[in-house]
Amino acid sequence: MTRAEPVNAPDAPAPSGGYAQAVRLSDFGELVFVSGQIPVGADGGVPESFSEQCRLVWRNLEAQLRAAGMGLGDIVKLTTFLADRAHADENSAIRREILGGRAPALTVIIAGIYDERWLLEIELVAAR
Numbered sequence: 001m002t003r004a005e006p007v008n009a010p011d012a013p014a015p016s017g018g019y020a021q022a023v024r025l026s027d028f029g030e031l032v033f034v035s036g037q038i039p040v041g042a043d044g045g046v047p048e049s050f051s052e053q054c055r056l057v058w059r060n061l062e063a064q065l066r067a068a069g070m071g072l073g074d075i076v077k078l079t080t081f082l083a084d085r086a087h088a089d090e091n092s093a094i095r096r097e098i099l100g101g102r103a104p105a106l107t108v109i110i111a112g113i114y115d116e117r118w119l120l121e122i123e124l125v126a127a128r
Helices: 050-067 085-099
Strands: 003-007 022-026 030-037 075-082 105-110 119-128
Touching: 022 050, 022 075, 030 075, 050 085, 075 085, 085 105
Parallel strands: 075 105
Antiparallel strands: 003 022, 030 119, 075 119
16 A cells, blocks of 8 residues: 655745645555646537636546546645636635645646646646
C-alpha cells in the first residue's frame, strides 16, 4: 500500500488551502502522469462558466485516473494553470470539495492557456 505523507516544514510557511507543501511517498509501485486536462467534453463542447469548466476538467482527470486503474485518492501532485487570477478562489473551493480531506502537493500558475475559451487546465501525478 502506498503511503503518501504530507510534509509541511515547521520553519517554512504553512500551506493555506487544502494542499501540502511536499508529499513523501513510500512503498509505491506505480506512478501515473496525467497530461493537462482541458475543459472540453467528449462532444467537443466547452462550457462557458468557470465552475462548469473546472468541474469538467475534474471529470476528465477522474476518467484518466480510472483508465489507469487509479482514483482521486492516489493523487500526489497537482499543477493547475488558470487563465485569470480572478478564478483562484473558486478553483480552490472546487478542488477542496472534490478532494475532500486529501491534500496533495500543489502548484497554481496564472498563464495564457492554449485556447482562449479555456479558463483552466490541470495536470497531475498519481502514485500507488
